[in-house]
Amino acid sequence: MDRRTVFNGRLLPVVLLLPQLLLTLFFFYWPAAEAVWSSLTTQDAFGQDWVFVGLDNFQDLFDDPLYLDSAVRTVFFCLSVSVLAMCIALALAVFADRQIAGRGVYRTLLIWPYAIAPAMSAVLFLFVLNPRVGLLGRWLNRHGVAWDYTLNGSQAMLMVMSASAWKQVSYNFIFFLAGLQSIPRAVIEAARMDGAKGWRRFRTITFPLLSPTTFFLLVVNVVYAAFDTFGTIYALTQGGPGKDTETLVIKVFRDGVINQDIGSSSAQSVVLMLGVILITAIQFRFMGKRTLS
Amino acid sequence: MRRPLDRPDYFAHIILILGVMLFAFPVWLVFAGSTQDPDAIMRGDLSLIPDLTNLSVYTRVLLHGTMGTEPVWHMLLISFGMAVAIATGKIFISVLSAYAVVFFRFPFRQTAFWLIFVTLMLPVEVRIIPTYAVMSGFALINTFTGLWVPLIASATATLLFRQVFTAIPDELLEAARIDGAGPLRFLRDIVLPVSGANIAALFVILFVYGWNQYLWPLLVSTDPSLDTIVIGIVKMIGQETQTDWSAVMATAVLALLPPVAVVVLMQRWFVAGLTEGEK
Numbered sequence: 216m217d218r219r220t221v222f223n224g225r226l227l228p229v230v231l232l233l234p235q236l237l238l239t240l241f242f243f244y245w246p247a248a249e250a251v252w253s254s255l256t257t258q259d260a261f262g263q264d265w266v267f268v269g270l271d272n273f274q275d276l277f278d279d280p281l282y283l284d285s286a287v288r289t290v291f292f293c294l295s296v297s298v299l300a301m302c303i304a305l306a307l308a309v310f311a312d313r314q315i316a317g318r319g320v321y322r323t324l325l326i327w328p329y330a331i332a333p334a335m336s337a338v339l340f341l342f343v344l345n346p347r348v349g350l351l352g353r354w355l356n357r358h359g360v361a362w363d364y365t366l367n368g369s370q371a372m373l374m375v376m377s378a379s380a381w382k383q384v385s386y387n388f389i390f391f392l393a394g395l396q397s398i399p400r401a402v403i404e405a406a407r408m409d410g411a412k413g414w415r416r417f418r419t420i421t422f423p424l425l426s427p428t429t430f431f432l433l434v435v436n437v438v439y440a441a442f443d444t445f446g447t448i449y450a451l452t453q454g455g456p457g458k459d460t461e462t463l464v465i466k467v468f469r470d471g472v473i474n475q476d477i478g479s480s481s482a483q484s485v486v487l488m489l490g491v492i493l494i495t496a497i498q499f500r501f502m503g504k505r506t507l508s
Numbered sequence: 509m510r511r512p513l514d515r516p517d518y519f520a521h522i523i524l525i526l527g528v529m530l531f532a533f534p535v536w537l538v539f540a541g542s543t544q545d546p547d548a549i550m551r552g553d554l555s556l557i558p559d560l561t562n563l564s565v566y567t568r569v570l571l572h573g574t575m576g577t578e579p580v581w582h583m584l585l586i587s588f589g590m591a592v593a594i595a596t597g598k599i600f601i602s603v604l605s606a607y608a609v610v611f612f613r614f615p616f617r618q619t620a621f622w623l624i625f626v627t628l629m630l631p632v633e634v635r636i637i638p639t640y641a642v643m644s645g646f647a648l649i650n651t652f653t654g655l656w657v658p659l660i661a662s663a664t665a666t667l668l669f670r671q672v673f674t675a676i677p678d679e680l681l682e683a684a685r686i687d688g689a690g691p692l693r694f695l696r697d698i699v700l701p702v703s704g705a706n707i708a709a710l711f712v713i714l715f716v717y718g719w720n721q722y723l724w725p726l727l728v729s730t731d732p733s734l735d736t737i738v739i740g741i742v743k744m745i746g747q748e749t750q751t752d753w754s755a756v757m758a759t760a761v762l763a764l765l766p767p768v769a770v771v772v773l774m775q776r777w778f779v780a781g782l783t784e785g786e787k
Contacts, residue, residue, distance in 0.1 A: 220681045221613050222691040228608035232620050235605035238661035241642065243627045249638035307527040310520040323775060324528040330767035332720030334738050338760050339534035341745055342541065348753060350537060353552045385531070393783040442633040446722035450742040464633045471637040472727070480637050487634040495629050 247488065253481035272482035281458065282466070282483075289441060289462040292376060296444070297436035299380040301429070304387030309417065311388075312395040322392070328385040334446030336382040337375075341451065344374060364452065368459030371452050375460050378451060379444040386439075387432050394428035395421070434498045441490070463487060535764065542566070542757035549753040565758045574755035577744060580762055583737040587719050588766065590655050590736060594718035595711050597660035603703075606669035607695055611681070621670075628663040632724055643728055650731040659724060665710060672706050673699060709781020712774045719767045737763040 254272050256265040276282050311321050331339075344352040346363040355362040364374040398421065406420045422429075445464050448454065454461035454469060461469070463483065471480030540558040541549055542565055548554065569580045577583075608614075609621050632639065639658070640649075648654030676699065684694045700707075725736050735743070741763055744756045771778060 220678045220685070222611050222694075224612060224691065225614050227691060228612035228614050228617075231604040231608035234601040235624055235661060235666065236620060238601070238658070239624055239627050241646070242639065242658040242661060243630045243635075246635040246638035246642050247630050249641060250635055253638065303527075306523065310523045313517055313520050315517045315520050321524045321528065323772060324532070325524075326775060326779065327768050327772050328531045330716050330771040331764065332722065332738050332767075334722040334742050335720070335760070335763060338741055338745055339538060342538050342757065342760075343534050348549060350554055381530070389779055389782060393779070442631050445633060446738070446742075449722075450745065467633070467636055468723075472640075477637060484634050484637065488630065491629045491631065491634060
């Protein structure tokens with residue numbers, strides 16, 4: 216895939232690369248190196264000097280039941296959000312792929328939510344489900360359901376999960392629809408001739424053929440749920456009530472920015488970095504060709 | 509088992525209409541609420557039928573904000589500036605770096621590419637604290653520059669353009685060289701025009717990305733005059749007790765409009781760019 220013909224010159228390409236490389240260096244590598252460094256040090260009793268402590272910060276982190284709770288909660292949250300957002304999107308994509316009247320309009324009306332910010336989905340959900348201002352939230356309370364996500368931890372979790380999944384459906388819908396459209400008609404026709412109907416045809420033919428899209432989306436959704444939902448959760452619950460909706464990213468923010476515990480929050484950042492590296496490695500192991508072709 | 513053509517597929521319509529309503533309902537609710545009396549909303553008397561004679565709340569929040577925030581026009585301007593700067597900046601530096609990697613041979617070419625590529629694994633969320641330290645080292649805290657410059661380095665955009673440029677046939681480059689075109693001329697006259705559709709698609713994606721930022725502005729700015737619309741609205745809903753709800757709802761509608769308009773108007777390009785580029 217290398218080109219046969221290229222331009223000569225040594226200086227020009229370096230100049231062209233420089234802006235990207237400098238920004239990368241200053242705003243990616245430097246902070247990342249700083250995170251690794253601070254995760255291995257601690258401030259002395261007088262807050263004057265940095266003392267090298269090896270892996271102590273990590274040891275403390277993994278001995279901290281609150282951190283482990285947050286990790287388990289994050290995994291649960293990520294998987295729930297991904298599965299929910301992908302199932303709804305797949306169902307909608309299957310029907311939007313049929314030859315029906317107004318399919319173009321349906322598509323536009325299902326694609327526009329891509330533009331909604333994670334924090335905005337929190338705002339919209341508040342207006343629907345807040346126990347005091349929200350239409351549905353008030354309705355639930357009037358009809359004997361004690362709904363208040365600001366006090367009840369499980370309800371808070373349900374709320375941030377729904378808002379996060381809701382925002383991600385249109386992204387998944389776009390990809391599932393593109394995936395469905397790339398399945399050759401002949402394959403579906405052949406299944407039809409063999410008498411495979413509706414659900415059976417979907418389960419045995421369509422869904423297996425969609426598996427590359429499904430896998431790609433699973434990775435993207437897990438990363439989205441782990442990182443991009445900061446805005447949704449922070450705007451709705453700030454991680455509360457208590458710590459009931461505190462995911463790992465919310466915890467880094469609370470510990471680092473609000474409580475100023477640099478050592479611990481740096482160690483948490485490094486753990487998250489390793490997590491992202493792991494996910495990216497899995498992604499490339501299975502889809503490397505598609506991403507780098 | 510072919511369905512007769514004259515009988516509509518009712519089941520598909522029902523599912524799709526439910527799907528459309530799932531997304532349209534909250535936005536409709538917020539729009540209807542924005543035209544109503546804030547006290548009525550507080551009492552729970554929210555009607556789903558908007559009062560179209562009562563749109564003055566929009567002028568009010570645009571010009572004056574609500575509950576001591578900046579005027580909404582100002583927050584929209586900051587968001588718009590940030591979104592455009594991020595989209596343009598990312599595309600600009602990524603085109604340049606991808607062009608250098610694809611059309612030149614120089615020492616450490618692969619190293620440079622991998623240095624950019626690895627940043628895929630370092631999202632803002634994993635380097636919250638150290639980034640703040642670096643930002644204050646550059647005196648970028650509470651500046652507009654700080655809102656966008658650090659966000660424009662991009663592995664994804666560089667990867668995408670690398671892919672697009674690699675597909676440009678060698679013959680084009682040979683012909684250009686025979687005609688005596690230098691590298692910058694070739695970039696301007698051939699490479700940029702043939703990548704037009706990709707650039708447009710990427711612009712939509714990045715505009716939305718920039719508009720929707722929340723954690724970054726929250727980290728690098730505490731100055732209310734740099735509040736983006738997303739930061740502004742979250743501040744508004746944070747004060748739950750004495751809130752002017754119709755004003756907040758009007759602000760929410762105004763915050764949604766620009767990115768939604770961009771996505772809907774450029775839908776065709778954007779969908780193609782998203783599904784071809786990010787796979």
